[in-house]
Structures are given as C-alpha cells and as structure tokens.
Amino acid sequence: MIKADRGYSVFKWLILVFFAVFLVIPIARLMTSITWDSLVKIIKSAAFGRALRTSLTVAVLATVISIAIAYVAAWAVTRTAIPCKGVFTLLATLPMLIPSYSHASGLVFLFGQNGVLTNALHLDLLFGKSSYIYGIPGIVMGSVLFSVPLAFIMIADVMRYQDCTPYEAAEVMGIPKPNRFLAITYPYFRKPMISIIFVVFTAIITDYGVPHIIGGKVITVAEMMFQKTVKLLDYNTGSVLGLILLFPAVISFLLDFTNKDKGNMSFVGRRFEIVKSFRKDAVAFILIVVISLYLLIPLICAAYNSVLTSYPTDMTFTLEHFRTVVFKSGFKYLRNSLIIAVVVSLFGILLVTVTAYLSARMKSKLSRVLHLVSMTAMAVPGVVLGLSYVIVFKKSVIYNTFLIMFLVNAVHMFASPYLMMYNTFSKLNENLESVGVSLGISRWHMFKDVIFPLAKSTVWDAMSYFFIQCMKTITAVAFLWSTYTKPLAIKIDEYNAMIETENVAVATLSILAVNILFKLIVYLRQQAIARSRTREGNVILPDLMSNRKQACC
C-alpha cells in the first residue's frame, strides 16, 4: 500500500457495510429464522423426500447430458476445421438470453399435450399417453436447454487455452491415444471440469422455471420453495428449502475458489493447431448442427407460436400478440424490465468498478476481505437471496418498490462482473499509481485518465452481464415484485397460467430482441475501443515548433 492511500479505507468500509446490509444480514436472518423442530419436520416429510429425489435425479441426469453435449460442441469449435465456427458459437449462446420459463414453454409447444410434434407424429400413441413430456423427461430436457450454453462457454474456454506441447511430446514418444487421454487430457481437465460440473449442477437444481412450466405433478425442491413462499406465503418451509439449495451452491463456490487460487491456468504453452480431416470435420459439423437445432427449439417455437392467432384451434397468421405484449397491456412489464435492466447496469457497474478498483489496486488486508465478500455473492442462489430479502425487508419502506428490485439484482449478479473488472484491473501494471504519486498526479486523475480508459472494454462486458441477466432473471425478483414493478420475465408465468402461449412466445422474443440489441451495441462499442488502442495522435510537429519559437521570443 502506498503511504498516500490510507484515506481510502473509508470507501472499502462503506462497501463492506453495503454488503453486510444487503447480503450477509439477510442470509444470516434467513438461516437463524429456521427452528430445529421445523427443520426436522420438513426434512422428514414425504413431500420433501419426493421433491429431493426428483431434484437430484433431474439435476444429475441433466448435468451429465449437458456436459456431454457442451463438450462435443466445444470440441467442434476449438479442435476441428468446420466452417462457420463463429455462427455456431453465437447460436449456442443465444439460449442464455432468455428466461428458463421460455425453454420449458418451447418444449411444451412441441411435445405437450397438443404439441406440434405430438399431433404430427402421433407421439402420444408411441408413448402410450399424451402427457409423456410432463415430469422428469421434460424437466431434464428443459434444464439441458439452458445449461448447455453455460457449460459450453466454460469448456470451450478450457479447451482454447490448453497447451498442445504434451500431446506433441506423446506423439514423438509413440504413446498410444488411449494412454494419452489418461495421462494428459484427464489430469488437465479434471480440476476445471469439477468446477464446471458443480456450476451446472447448481444452476439446474436451483432453477424453478423449467419444473414450474413442464413439471406437471412432479415437484422439485426449487419449485416447492417457490410454491410455498410465493403462492402460499409459508416462509418457514421456504427458508428450510432455501437452506438446502444453498448447499450445492456453496460447495460449487468453494471448489471454484480453491481451484482458481492455485492458478493452474497461469502458464500458457502453445495452442492446438487444427489439422483438417474430412471425416472428423464432417462428423463435427453434423453434431454441431444437431446441437444448435436442439438449443434453438425454444426460439424457433416462440417465433412460430407468436404469429398464430390461437394454437391449435386457429392457425391463422396475426401480429395481434405483438401489439398486445409489446405495445398494449404488456407494455408496462417490458418497460419495468427495461427500467430495472438499465438502472441495475448503471448502478451495478459503478459498484463493481469502485469495489474492484479498491480491492485490486489498493492492496491491504481490508482489500482481501472486500474481495472475499464480493465473491460470496456468487455462492447465494437467486431464489435464496430473494426469500431472504422478503424476510428482512418485508416491513421496510423499500418493500414493493423498484429500489428493492434494483438492489436484489445488483447484489445477486454482482460476483461475475466484479471478477471481470478485478482481473482487468489486476493485469494493469502494478506501478501505475506509484508513477502517479512520483509525478504529482492524484489517484483520481490516474483513475479517470489512465486506469479506467484501459478497462473500458471490460466495463462494457460487465454492463452487458448486468443488463442481460436483469432482462431474463426469474429468480430473486420472483419473491419481490409488486403490481407496479413486475418485470416481463415474471409475467411469462402468468401468461402461461392463462394458457396464452402466444403471449409467452412474444414475451420470450421481446426479451431476446432487447438482449441481442444490447449485445450488438456492446459489440460495436468494443470494436471502437479496440480501434482506438492503436490510433495515433494527430499533433503536427512544425506547428509546435513555431509555437515554441513564439514562446521563446
């Protein structure tokens, strides 16, 4: 720590107080509100036992399938010579831009009781009943839809930065391929894979959107928690279930944290060189096309369903649903979503930038505490945070306001963008501030004119994370919306309950369109930033020389 920095501790304390009030205390209150008796009673109940078994079955199955699909997709875009890699990467990540309600709705539209494929292919006869998709099959398929993109991004990242030199050495030494897998591939992937598996598992087990839409009579722990608290206002049971859901999230967080700290990704060797092979590339191409089609089911279905008057009774084309959802009665929900997304991205980026700057560029013991607290936001599932806010803020003035929606989203989504900014700030030359001190430039000016401009590209990434997550989230906000603040993603549940599947489809497409638009803006801004990195100045010397002469005279 530079001696001139001592005064900044007060900012670190302020942020710590913020996290104490809006993260630590609510979670602590949620946990302390649980009595031993109620815990035992709920855990021993038959309903809970069934829900837990369903949750575990679904989460294990969906995790295995997601990781397998994501691995194949990541392999295709990083290790083969297939064309249009950029397009496939983009398509594989598109499903991340919509709420999990939408994924399940797409499946219902295709395979549901009156689903397009059920009717066209008479799948009901094949499966012996018309409700074959509702329950575990549907929940697994839906969970896979939203978790593949998540796993794909992480696995592709691990593959992209893998060092190929051990494989070359093995080639030279004539080690057979199966042995190479055990000796090189497995040890390299083991650690990151464990983290990825837990992240995916946690995302699936804490999601209530898919089971809510497609679960039928089958109930998972997350869905049960949602039912108990939002529908029945039974916060006691909700808290116990929240506590259960906290476990996988905390384990996932700890695994990730310890894995990252060892810095096993720190050295960079040589990247893989892609060798063209017709057979391998053809297989990869077919696989990635199939995977992309599967992942796009919800979007394709939404696009089709949105222009039908009323599926399946009136199949005529109409744009009436767009008018209803985007401009008429649905407009206020879209507006609410936009308000929340814009405010949270602005407030969030401010909070993230200041926190990351303080913890990355003013090292002290307090900075480490700040870093740790910032990261713990990641360990709390949105549904748990949402419920804890209900318990703590129910009687406060911020309850039922936009403010609580802003706060819960900012805290819930804080960790990822924080890490992006932290990493960027950490990578800048550690002596920049010392240079500033020695040259008489204040901390603030160094930040404004040097540090922040160098982090601009990441700032856009972080903002886009906040924005997109706010548009699609149905977790924390599900417990906290009021009639004035209800966002569009939450409204989907209501459309669904009233069997207005066309409106569900339009809401999905609206959220998608807004998110794609925002992504596009971010992309263009980042292109401009990249260009400015090498842009030269335009000071013309002869001019200056004449100025100088004048000054001398």
Next chain:
Amino acid sequence: METNRKIKLQVKELYKSFGAKIALDHVSFDVEDGEFLSILGPSGCGKTTILRILIGLLEPTSGTILKDGADITRLPASKRGMGIVFQNYALFENMTVLGNVEYALKFNKETKPRARELALEQIENVGLTEYINKKPHTLSGGQQQRVAIARTLALHPDVILFDEPMSALDVATRLSLRDELKSIQHKLGTTMIYITHDQEEAFALSDHIIVMDNAVIHQHDKPMNIVESPADEYIRSFVIHNLALKIHSLSKYAGGTSHD
C-alpha cells in the same frame, strides 16, 4: 571518476520494519552527484524498500534522507525532485508518447503550451521526436524505456531511480537497453540509482555498487574493488563466484586461454 564530487544524497541509519519483519536494518550510504549507483541483491534483501522510501512511496520507521543537505524524509513524493522508472515502465498505454510525457506537467502548474513545449524538449532529448503520436505498445522495448525516462525527466528531477526496469525482458533486449541507458546518462549527467538482482547488469552499468542481503549492506564500492577485494565471505561467495564463472566461460568462447 576519481575527482571528489558533490554529495547528492545522504542516507542515514535508515530503518524499516513491517510488523516483526525487519526490511532495512540501519542502512547508511552516500550518493555522489552525477553518479550511477546500483543496489544489488537477491529478492527480499531490502533494495526495493530503500527505493520506495527514497522516492516517498513508503515512510521509514526511523532514519533520515538528505538531498543537497536538506532533509526530505517526510516530503511528499512529487516534491522531492526525484523521478522513478518502474519494471516494464508502467507507461500510460491509452496515451500517445507525447501524452505520456505531457500528462504529469499539467498537474505541476504548467500552462498547456508550456507543458507541450517542455514535453517535446524531453522527447527530443531521448531521440523520439518522430514517434510522438505513437501509442506505447507499438514501440520497441528500447523506445518504451526512453518514453519512461522522458516522462520522468519532464519534471526536471536531479535523481532518477530505476526499479529493476529490465527484469522482465529477454537477454538481447536487455543488452541493448543497457547501452542506451548508459548513453542517456552520459548525455544528461543525472544521478541514477539502479535496483537490480542481476550482477552482470550492475557491473556493466555502475560507477558504484551497493551489495545487500538480509536488510544490511555488505559492501559499497567501485565494481573493480568488489571483485578485487570482497568485503566479506558473503560477497566472496555470492558475487565473485558467479562473476568468475562468467569470465571463465566468456574467455573460452572468445578463444582466449584461461588460467588453468
């Protein structure tokens, strides 16, 4: 070198501890005006602590620093008339060469045209005039070093400190940067204090060398004297051994006959 020069800096009984760890144990030395002094030692020996205290980024637990006879121990960094060049230079990557040199002048009570004039003067001094509009990362390592020096020189320091500026670079670049640094010093005659763990670098550049280990100075002398009459066993084993090996291998490569 034998002429008696003015004393530029006097470091007296500098002591610094971080908790229980003693980083500097009553260290004293003088620096002559216009000399090139290296502080040589392994990492953790206290050399970087000296540097950070000299420039004013860190306060000593006790001891004093005199510059031209005046006590500067508690003076803010920017008021000490010293400049510093850090590892990898810590240039402002988002600014042009001119921007890098000019930027600090704006905060030191210079008018805009005057700041530009001073900046251009320094850039000319280090021979980078044709690069004023370039961004740092498009320049070579040597050019970046010159930008860092020009940026420091713009505030007219009479002492420049170097914090292992070349330690992250490859051998070939280091050799050429070393020559450049030497020629800049000859041209400007500024007092330079150079922190390094690289013996070869210290011996090639310096008028005097301070060899440190474990928070104390083992020897402060001319390079030749350190080789010829090492002050203690540590110097003998640490410096001479390595150096002798290098000379031995170099003479072999050169085809010269060795002693054996």
